[in-house]
Amino acid sequence: MNKIISVSSQPITNRSATSARSQMEAERVQEILILLTSLMAREEATIKLIIDCLYDIGYANLINKKVRFRPLNSLAKFVAKRSKPIAKIFAWRWFIKNCPQLIAKWLYIKVQF
Numbered sequence: 001m002n003k004i005i006s007v008s009s010q011p012i013t014n015r016s017a018t019s020a021r022s023q024m025e026a027e028r029v030q031e032i033l034i035l036l037t038s039l040m041a042r043e044e045a046t047i048k049l050i051i052d053c054l055y056d057i058g059y060a061n062l063i064n065k066k067v068r069f070r071p072l073n074s075l076a077k078f079v080a081k082r083s084k085p086i087a088k089i090f091a092w093r094w095f096i097k098n099c100p101q102l103i104a105k106w107l108y109i110k111v112q113f
Contacts, residue, residue, distance in 0.1 A: 029108055036100040051091045055084060
């Protein structure tokens with residue numbers, strides 16, 4: 001006796017297990033955010049030194065690429081060097097606001113399959 005068995009087009013999964021897993025993942029990502037924020041608070045001086053080094057490299061490369069006229073190039077570098085403290089303040093605020101989320105999202109993407 002042949003019986004015809006119809007199979008639904010939806011995949012067979014345990015929805016409660018899937019939602020529990022996704023909730024656990026969301027909680028763990030929140031823990032990562034908290035840990036990253038704590039790490040940034042403890043390592044503020046190190047991060048500010050990294051921002052300082054990146055600014056030095058970045059402004060010189062950007063000015064050399066965009067400003068070809070030699071006297072104007074020197075003037076632009078002088079102005080960029082003098083505005084460094086203000087740029088560091090804005091970079092630090094941007095870093096605190098955005099980097100924990102960016103790093104957590106990047107790490108989460110790295111462990112997803």
